[in-house]
Structure formats: C-alpha cells, structure tokens
Amino acid sequence: MNPTELTSISALSPLWLGLAAVFEGFVGLVGAGIRLVGELLCAVGGALGVDMLCYSFMQQAFVAGICVGLVAPLVGSFLVHRDMAFIGDTLAHTAFAGVAVGLFVGSVSAISVSPYLTALVVAVIAALLIELISEYTDAYGDVPMAIVLSGGFALGTVLVSLSDGGIAVSISQYLFGSLSTVTLENAAVLVVLTAFVVAVVAATYKQLLFITFDETAARVARLNVATYNRLLVVLTALVVVAAMQIMGVILVAAMLVVPVAAAAQVARSFRGSVVVAVLAGELAVLVGLTLSYFYGVAAGGTIVLVAIGVYACAVALDRLGLSFKAGSGERVDARPAAVDGGEEPKGPKGPK
Amino acid sequence: MSSSDEARRGAGAVGGDAGTADRPEGERESIDGAVIEVSNVTFGYGGSPVLEDVSLTVEAGEFLGLVGPNGSGKSTLLRLVLGLHRPDSGEIRLFGEPARAFDDGERVGYVAQDVTGGTREMPITVREVVTMGRYPRVRFGRVGSRDRRIVTEAMETVGVDHLADRRLAHLSGGQRQRVFIARALAGEADLLALDEPAVGVDAESREAFYDLLHELNGRGITVVLIDHDIGVVTEHASRVACLNRRLFFHGDPDGFAESDALARAYGANQRLLDHDHS
Numbered sequence: 001m002n003p004t005e006l007t008s009i010s011a012l013s014p015l016w017l018g019l020a021a022v023f024e025g026f027v028g029l030v031g032a033g034i035r036l037v038g039e040l041l042c043a044v045g046g047a048l049g050v051d052m053l054c055y056s057f058m059q060q061a062f063v064a065g066i067c068v069g070l071v072a073p074l075v076g077s078f079l080v081h082r083d084m085a086f087i088g089d090t091l092a093h094t095a096f097a098g099v100a101v102g103l104f105v106g107s108v109s110a111i112s113v114s115p116y117l118t119a120l121v122v123a124v125i126a127a128l129l130i131e132l133i134s135e136y137t138d139a140y141g142d143v144p145m146a147i148v149l150s151g152g153f154a155l156g157t158v159l160v161s162l163s164d165g166g167i168a169v170s171i172s173q174y175l176f177g178s179l180s181t182v183t184l185e186n187a188a189v190l191v192v193l194t195a196f197v198v199a200v201v202a203a204t205y206k207q208l209l210f211i212t213f214d215e216t217a218a219r220v221a222r223l224n225v226a227t228y229n230r231l232l233v234v235l236t237a238l239v240v241v242a243a244m245q246i247m248g249v250i251l252v253a254a255m256l257v258v259p260v261a262a263a264a265q266v267a268r269s270f271r272g273s274v275v276v277a278v279l280a281g282e283l284a285v286l287v288g289l290t291l292s293y294f295y296g297v298a299a300g301g302t303i304v305l306v307a308i309g310v311y312a313c314a315v316a317l318d319r320l321g322l323s324f325k326a327g328s329g330e331r332v333d334a335r336p337a338a339v340d341g342g343e344e345p346k347g348p349k350g351p352k
Numbered sequence: 353m354s355s356s357d358e359a360r361r362g363a364g365a366v367g368g369d370a371g372t373a374d375r376p377e378g379e380r381e382s383i384d385g386a387v388i389e390v391s392n393v394t395f396g397y398g399g400s401p402v403l404e405d406v407s408l409t410v411e412a413g414e415f416l417g418l419v420g421p422n423g424s425g426k427s428t429l430l431r432l433v434l435g436l437h438r439p440d441s442g443e444i445r446l447f448g449e450p451a452r453a454f455d456d457g458e459r460v461g462y463v464a465q466d467v468t469g470g471t472r473e474m475p476i477t478v479r480e481v482v483t484m485g486r487y488p489r490v491r492f493g494r495v496g497s498r499d500r501r502i503v504t505e506a507m508e509t510v511g512v513d514h515l516a517d518r519r520l521a522h523l524s525g526g527q528r529q530r531v532f533i534a535r536a537l538a539g540e541a542d543l544l545a546l547d548e549p550a551v552g553v554d555a556e557s558r559e560a561f562y563d564l565l566h567e568l569n570g571r572g573i574t575v576v577l578i579d580h581d582i583g584v585v586t587e588h589a590s591r592v593a594c595l596n597r598r599l600f601f602h603g604d605p606d607g608f609a610e611s612d613a614l615a616r617a618y619g620a621n622q623r624l625l626d627h628d629h630s
Contacts, residue, residue, distance in 0.1 A: 081474035206487045206495075213476060213484065216464055220434050221488040221539070222457030264475050268519045273475040 031188035034063050052293050060187040061179040061246060061289060061299070067194040068243040068255060069285035073263070073277035074201055075239045076256035078232055080264070082212045083140065087130060087233065088253035090145050091123045091240045094152030096249045098122030099174045100159035107163040115174065120241045126152060127233035135226060177248030177300035179292065186245060193242050197235055208232060209270060247300040254304040255281060262311040265318040280310045386445070387412050387543055387574045388433050393442030395432060402428045406599050410576060415569040417585030418578045420595035421618050426578045427547050429595065434462060434545060447542070458488035461536020463529070463546045478523070478531050479516040482507055485538030506537035510564060526557025533564065543574045550579060562588050582614065
C-alpha cells in the first residue's frame with residue numbers, strides 16, 4: 001500500500017469511527033432486545049417446565065437460528081430456480097479461507113480481526129469473481145465453480161497449517177458450527193444483517209424474480225441484469241457467512257437449497273414458494289436446535305437432517321395430493337406438456 | 353458483454369425514467385415511421401459471419417415474417433435488433449434509437465424459442481408471469497390496481513384468464529405460449545418479437561395462435577415472427593424477409609411466392625439441408 005492510499009484511509013477514519021460507533025450502539029440495543037425477549041420466553045418456558053430458553057447461549061443460538069431460517073431460504077429461492085444452487089457451497093468454502101485469514105493475521109500479529117469479518121470480505125470477493133467468470137463464459141459452469149470452491153478450501157487449510165496449533169483447535173467450530181460460541185453480540189449483528197438482507201430483497205423482489213424466471217426477457221425489458229446478478233451473489237455471500245456460525249462451512253449451503261426444494265414441491269406461486277420455504281427453514285431450525293439441545297448432538301447436522309425430513313414430507317404430500325385430487329375428479333395435469341409434444345423441442349431445433 | 357457498457361445502460365435506464373413518466377398513461381405512443389432499421393449489418397460469433405451486409409426496415413404496424421433455413425441467422429438477427437448483441441459493423445435502430453442504447457424496455461415484448469419446453473419447472477403462476485410484463489413500467493414501485501387490471505385484460509385477450517392461478521409448469525405448450533404473449537401485452541408493447549414460438553405446439557393451438565397474432569397486429573402492434581413454416585408466414589404476414597446469412601428477399605408475400613428467393617436461399621446450403629432431411 002502506498003503512502004497516498006494510507007493518507008486517504010486516515011482521512012476517512014473519523015467517518016469510519018463514527019459509523020462504527022453508531023453500528024455498535026445499534027447492535028448493543030438489539031442485543032438488549034434479544035435478552036429481554038429471551039427472559040420473556042424463559043418465563044413462558046419455565047411455566048411449561050422447559051428451561052431450555054433460560055440459558056443465554058440458547059437464547060442467542062435461537063435468535064441466530066431464526067435469522068438463518070429466514071434469510072437462507074429467502075435468498076435461496078432465487079438461486080435454486082436458476083440452477084445456481086451450487087454457489088452457496090462454493091461461497092461457504094471460500095468463506096473458510098476468509099476465516100483462516102482472520103485467524104492467521106490474529107496469530108502472527110498483534111491486530112485482532114474477527115474471522116467472521118475476514119470471511120465476509122473473502123466471500124464477497126469470491127462471489128463477485130464467480131459472477132465475473134459467469135458473465136464471461138455465459139454460464140455458472142460446474143468447473144469454474146469447483147475450482148473456486150476447492151481453491152478457497154485449500155487456501156484455508158494451508159493458512160491453518162502455517163500457524164501454530166492454537167488455531168487448528170478452534171477451526172472445527174467454523175467447519176461444523178457451534179451453538180455455544182454464538183455471543184450476544186454475534187446474535188445482534190445477525191439480526192441487523194437479516195434486516196438488511198430482507199429489506200434489499202423486498203426492494204428488488206420484482207427485478208430478482210424477472211432475472212430468475214427469464215433472463216433474456218429481462219435483458220430485452222432493459223433490466224440491468226448484470227447488476228442484479230451481482231447483487232444476488234453478494235447477498236448469498238452475506239447469508240452464507242451469517243449462517244456459518246451455527247451451520248458450519250460444510251453444511252451451510254443446505255439451508256439455501258433444501259427448504260426451497262421442499263417448497264417447490266407444494267407451492268403454486270413463486271411468492272407462495274418463498275413463504276413456504278421460509279416456514280420450512282424455520283421449522284428445521286427450531287426443531288433441529290431443540291433436538292440438538294436435548295440430545296447433545298451437533299446443531300448444524302441436526303438442522304439439515306430435519307430440513308431433509310421436511311423435504312421428504314413435501315414430496316410425499318405432493319404425490320398424495322396429486323392422486324387425491326385426481327381421485328376427486330378434478331383436472332390435474334401433472335405432465336400435460338408431453339401430450340402436445342411439449343418435450344419435443346429438446347431435440348434438434350433451429351439456430352441459436 | 354462488458355461491465356462498462358452494462359453500467360452505461362444502467363445509467364441510461366435511470367435517465368429514461370423521466371421520459372416514461374411524461375408519457376400519458378395507458379396510451380399507445382403514436383409511432384411514425386420505422387420501428388426497426390437494420391443497415392448493412394454484419395455479425396459473427398468469433399469465426400465466420402452469421403450475417404453479412406443485411407439491411408431491412410420494419411414500419412410501424414407491419415407483420416414481418418422472417419424465414420430461412422436452419423442456421424441462417426434468423427434468431428441472431430432478432431437478437432441483434434433487440435440489442436442483445438452488438439453488430440460487428442453496420443447500424444441497428446429500434447424505435448429510432450440505436451438498439452443497444454434503447455431503454456424503453458416495456459415497448460418490446462419478446463417470446464423466445466424455448467418457452468414451450470419443459471425447462472420452466474419453478475413454481476410460478478400464470479398471473480405472476482403475466483404481471484412481469486408490468487415490471488419495466490412499475491420499476492421499484494408497487495404493482496397497483498391499474499396494473500392488475502391490465503394483467504387481467506391481457507390474460508383475457510389471449511384466453512388464459514381461467515388459468516390465472518395455475519402453475520405454469522402444469523400447462524400445455526400451447527397454453528404457455530399464450531401466457532408469454534400475454535406478458536408482452538401486459539407491458540403494452542408496441543413491438544412483439546417472436547422466435548419460433550410454435551415449436552412443440554399442436555396443430556390446432558398453432559392455428560388459433562396465428563389468428564391471435566393477426567388480431568393483435570390489427571390493433572396496431574408491430575409483429576416480427578420467425579417461423580420455419582413458410583406457408584404460415586406467407587398466409588399471415590404482411591411482409592416477408594428471407595434470410596440465409598444474406599438477405600435474399602424482402603417484400604410482400606405475393607412477391608415472395610413468385611420470386612425464386614426461396615430456392616436461392618435454401619440452395620445456398622443445400623448440402624446442409626440434405627443432411628437435415630436424412
């Protein structure tokens with residue numbers, strides 16, 4: 001970094017410090033709110049003979065889980081239906097490299113950086129890189145995605161092995177997630193992040209839906225497709241890092257995909273599918289966290305297994321629902337496209 | 353597509369906001385003169401040219417049928433006209449503006465080749481798809497009661513209003529095709545661009561579909577239709593263009609039937625055709 005850059009950063013620093021102070025105050029306020037709600041739930045739970053929510057770490061874990069159960073299926077709905085399901089996994093693994101960078105910097109220098117902050121920075125950079133590659137090659141190809149995924153993870157493991165044993169111990173909490181390490185501050189930051197992601201998606205819902213459904217038509221309608229694609233991948237990076245804490249790097253992508261897949265089985269409208277996906281995500285998180293508390297099993301894995309259970313139920317419900325409706329004489333066309341040759345265009349067709 | 357020209361288009365779209373706001377609501381803008389002007393356009397994907405020195409003008413209210421053998425560059429020409437590609441040389445104007453800089457997205461309705469295919473499995477209802485036609489007009493605002501009324505009218509026009517709350521993936525090819533036309537109508541498009549929309553649709557729906565296009569054209573909507581069925585094109589279109597890398601014919605259907613353009617255009621890659629028919 002050259003001297004002029006340094007000066008410009010120091011010139012900015014009062015502004016940054018101010019913003020950071022405002023943010024910290026805000027997070028503190030949210031944290032106090034979480035504690036208040038937690039005590040309320042504890043009182044309610046106590047009356048029912050359940051003391052799970054009286055532990056502050058469980059209150060924080062539930063808040064974090066509820067945030068993840070909301071934003072992951074929300075953003076995932078736009079990813080899954082345009083065959084970008086894999087991107088969540090890719091970003092999670094590059095976020096691991098970010099975690100390693102944070103831990104590495106912390107171990108070799110006096111500066112202490114939050115591994116979540118470095119994970120966020122690295123994941124956002126990786127997201128934009130993937131988007132650039134896809135703009136260049138016109139597809140979210142498997143191969144570039146696999147290279148970024150394994151490259152990120154490889155970089156993470158190398159950085160971890162470069163540092164002394166201390167960080168190798170703490171690394172498993174990032175790989176597999178951990179309930180007990182969710183601090184009140186982490187939970188409050190997650191609430192703020194969730195509000196931000198929900199607000200952005202609400203403001204750009206129409207544009208995101210249009211590019212998800214029909215990117216070419218969106219281009220013809222003069223939507224700035226590249227900008228919205230970049231927005232979507234950056235939102236994904238935010239969600240992945242947010243969810244990493246309780247889900248772990250390896251399982252985080254499941255929350256982007258599994259509830260959405262379940263919703264696609266039962267919903268008719270896209271709006272409805274987003275609502276169902278969020279409900280499925282919340283169900284998985286709440287049931288998963290509760291099971292994890294009572295049986296002392298890994299939270300991330302339990303949540304994913306419950307989510308897959310919800311998906312299996314949705315598939316079964318869809319099959320049963322179809323046969324039930326058919327039995328009642330209502331017209332249900334499961335695959336009428338084949339009737340008039342709708343499958344045909346898969347064969348040779350005109351010039352592209 | 354470079355990021356810089358995306359950015360420029362984004363800036364253009366913001367500037368275009370003011371222009372659309374001035375427009376009286378719900379009224380079709382009076383269009384004088386050419387909707388599409390293609391002048392001396394050459395284009396290729398990397399290697400050999402797909403289009404060579406093509407010039408073509410489509411006047412407001414015309415129904416242009418674009419025909420030519422497989423691989424003749426029909427779809428490419430349409431994509432160029434819609435501003436999805438940049439020509440290697442020559443100029444393309446859409447409603448009088450350079451096609452790449454044109455930003456009144458709502459004035460163009462595009463129905464792509466593969467809408468009838470089984471690829472659109474995502475949960476979405478007919479009404480949601482047709483409402484997308486309003487998005488370029490609504491932008492960041494809310495879809496209001498007036499928008500919803502226009503959407504319902506568009507669905508009634510093409511006869512899919514009874515399917516409004518059905519999932520798109522559960523419709524037949526012919527029904528889906530009508531849904532996409534309804535989306536274009538909901539945007540109150542002045543130009544309807546269709547790329548082989550009848551692929552994979554049964555004969556009866558196809559006939560009704562061409563009648564619908566004819567009716568819409570009668571309402572003043574300019575139609576550009578790519579179709580491999582030359583009989584259909586000459587029957588319904590008011591102008592015919594025959595393309596095979598170069599433009600072999602552009603004129604009225606009667607003149608096309610009398611000319612030898614078809615034989616010349618298809619003869620240009622006879623070997624390729626023989627291969628197709630084997």
